[in-house]
Amino acid sequence: MQKLTRSKAIKKLDAVFSEYIRLRDSDENGIVTCPLCWTRIKRKNAQNMHFITRGCYLYRYDEINCHAGCMRCNVFLNGNYIVYTRRMQKTFGIEKVDEMIKNKATVFKISTPKLLEMIDEYGEKVDKLKSLYIKE
Numbered sequence: 001m002q003k004l005t006r007s008k009a010i011k012k013l014d015a016v017f018s019e020y021i022r023l024r025d026s027d028e029n030g031i032v033t034c035p036l037c038w039t040r041i042k043r044k045n046a047q048n049m050h051f052i053t054r055g056c057y058l059y060r061y062d063e064i065n066c067h068a069g070c071m072r073c074n075v076f077l078n079g080n081y082i083v084y085t086r087r088m089q090k091t092f093g094i095e096k097v098d099e100m101i102k103n104k105a106t107v108f109k110i111s112t113p114k115l116l117e118m119i120d121e122y123g124e125k126v127d128k129l130k131s132l133y134i135k136e
Helices: 006-024 071-076 081-092 094-103 112-133
Strands: 031-033 040-042 047-050 066-069
Touching: 006 047, 006 066, 006 112, 047 071, 081 094
Parallel strands: none
Antiparallel strands: 031 040, 047 066
16 A cells, blocks of 8 residues: 555545535535525535635644535635624634634644544545435
8 A cells, every 4th residue: 555645645634524524514415505605505516614724724624613515605705704703603602713713823733644544534434424325
């Protein structure tokens, strides 16, 4: 087995984590409802949105920080940040959101072995969710 470089491990983890988020946030018919604008889209067209941008490794793979949503909110509206902030506050509380915003500048590095462990962990979660209701 070829050893993954750090950059390839990050890329692979990004892909499997994104797939997990889109599966987690879809219904049994493969439909995601954007949590910001309520548009319903097919899971394969959904995006993994990050409340705190993915450049912050402290929250890049944080399940609370990530949600499946539409391209319009994620890309064209630059994360629809005001609506996203209100949604996060309502769901997780103002204190948690304030903590995340305060900590977003924290320098945080995930070790390569931990990245590989997370690839396996989220791969298993993806497989489990797929076994429950993938009808594609």
